[in-house]
Amino acid sequence: MDSKRPVSVLTDGDMAMRKAIQKVFPSAKHHLCNWHMHRNAKRNVRVDGFEGHFKHLMDLDANEVVFEEAWSKMVRKYGLQNNKWVSDTYNNKGMWAQSYLRGHFFAGMKSSQRCEGMHAFFNEHLKRKLKLFEFVRCFDMALYRLRNKEADAEAKTDNSDSCLTTALQPLEKDAATIFTRRLFLMFRNEIIEEALLIFDGRKEEFDHRIYKFSKYTEFGSTWEVSYHPTTSIMKCSCKKFEFFGLP
Known part of the structure; x- marks a missing residue:
């Protein structure tokens, strides 16, 4: 590593x-x-x-x-x-x-389901009483399927354009060049969710600004986003970017 x-x-x-x-x-x-x-x-x-x-x-x-x-x-x-x-x-x-x-990176995972899913995937290709040379061949075939799926996802991302549907099209277009299609759709959903946020004002600090937001469907819940103009760094009190890795 x-x-x-x-x-x-x-x-x-x-x-x-x-x-x-x-x-x-x-x-x-x-x-x-x-x-x-x-x-x-x-x-x-x-x-x-x-x-x-x-x-x-x-x-x-x-x-x-x-x-x-x-x-x-x-x-x-x-x-x-x-x-x-x-x-x-x-x-x-x-x-x-x-x-x-919150704030610690786990790529959104909360359980060992990804690991268990991998076990189940290999169980489809491997049997208990395989001879050693048969095991190696079956294991290679399983890895080939995984790599082929990854290559297919990358090819679709590199050779197709997503339909831009939100009001923040420049941001959406840039994200489409960075993420695979699956992650891009998750990111676009975040843009759609943003439309439900209500701006509750801002306050100026010494070297940054703090913007306050609430959500139309969740009364009583508020979030603060700090923005540092000199470094263009933004941080939200929800810490979902740090936990999940997706803006």
């Missing part, structure tokens, strides 16, 4: 893996798989309503203060002040709560 270490690691809750990651990749942000966390909540706390409430807090896209208040309310509501699993899970909140993982 050109001597580069991963900045993010996503696994299930295996303790041996946790220790190994802390030792080998001490600077990486370790994210526990949402699917496994949800399953563990269902298995360890058999209280009606808790499972769904826990999942809501796990995906809560808010700052740490809002999360802490919501967590305290949930624990009191279900009477789980003395539940060991709940206490241990809370102590590891920095590894699974979206509120504490």
Whole structure:
């Protein structure tokens, strides 16, 4: 990997893996798989309503203060002040709560589904009792299919033009030359969502400006975008660009 270490690691809750990651990749942000966390909540706390409430807090896209208040309310509501699993899970909140993982790059992934999907893909081509030479041949065929799909996506991107449909066509056109078609459609959806934002004013700071926004369909939710004119750097309080990698 050109001597580069991963900045993010996503696994299930295996303790041996946790220790190994802390030792080998001490600077990486370790994210526990949402699917496994949800399953563990269902298995360890058999209280009606808790499972769904826990999942809501796990995906809560808010700052740490809002999360802490919501967590305290949930624990009191279900009477789980003395539940060991709940206490241990809370102590590891920095590894699974979206509120504490915001701003760290995970390409939008919250579970090990991508890895499991790859396992399923290879299972279609590999059988348990293959001879070694048969395994190598089948494995090569599977890799060929993956590379062919990637090449097909790149060819479609390089040799076709997207239909520009939004009001921000210069921005949309530039994005079409950078992203593959699939990612471009996701980016264009962000432009469409932008039309729902309401500008609530701005304030001038020493070296930057802060713009405030709210959303037409989500009353009470507000975001701040800081813009530095000298460097053209923009940052939003939602931190989705840092987490997902897509503006």
